[in-house]
Amino acid sequence: MTRGEIHNSVEALVKELYHQEDGVNLAENFPVLGPDGVLDSVLALQLLLKIEERFGIVVNDDEIERENLANLASITKFIERKLA
């Protein structure tokens, strides 16, 4: 799976939870998770479960940190690393 495909999938999942319309593109540094993010911790869990299901990966709780999951770009990189 290419980085672009991962990005598009994650973007679609975020839009679904954030109730964002399909036509709008989210920027690479769009704050998804964290204190400044658009999703609260409960929705963050829902996003993580969807990511695990969509990409067939398991995220450990010690991997839940700002560096891995703060915005679209970091989430994409993180998934890419997990898939490698």
Place this chain on the structure above:
Amino acid sequence: MTRVPLIKLCHRVPGFMRLGRAIPVHWYFSWIKTVAPLIGFFSVHAREQRRYVTLALATSRGPGESKSIARRNLIYRKWRVCLQVAWPNIAGRYHQWVCLQGEEYLNQVCAAGRGAILLSGHSFGFSGMAVRTLAQRGHEIIRTGAGRNPERQRRRWGNGDFQRWQYLGYHGDYWHRFRVLKQLQDALRRKAVLYIGIRGLPAGDPEYEIDYCHGRFFLDPQILRLIEILQVPVLPCFVLCDKNGRAGIKIFPAITPVAKEIITGFGSLYAEYLRNFPENANIWKRVARGEEI
């Protein structure tokens, strides 16, 4: 009201532990029933607690009944702490102290290959006993809370092979809360049982309101949303004490993890418990002040 030196002496000091084990439950309970109301006359804190109960119940109960509930509430508060302090010493023969009903519902859900959520009211009844007893009976139990000092909880209750339960505090920053939620989800995958005491709010979405006898009462929508995401069956669970001081844990049949079903199934039960056993609630200070419960 939370200090119990006599019980601590019997159950924490090695020389006295044998004595603590030997004293029958109803003796302890009789002692507490005698002492707690007396403390109510002398302790400023206990007097405050009594005032909150009568204030909160002023519109729904008569003055005599409110006074009686306030007195029983003092006994409840004292006994709740006593049972928890005594637990490490009595865990080996817990069946003398605890009566468990409805475990078959929990076993059915766990046998179906999923974890379960035990749902109770926040600060209602002797919820700590449900966690300890089920852990003693071999279930892996996780209890969550916004406790200010989870490390202390862990030190106090998280050690020892008879305590197969874990306290996960979701205080702290966003990432900590997120990690705790993930740990809960991982535990449910291992068929663990998650114990949640749902908060009540004085204001909120009418969809989440339950029938309540002391003003308006809304179940915490965050918890309901979390339950819907976790997608494991929910079993209402309430723990009250009988006239001899034994904790009666009652687990009810499973409810589908959908907010509407929980409000109908669990909400009506919780309201009924609050109406019939108001002395077993530790929420009256917040009710009287109109704060979240």
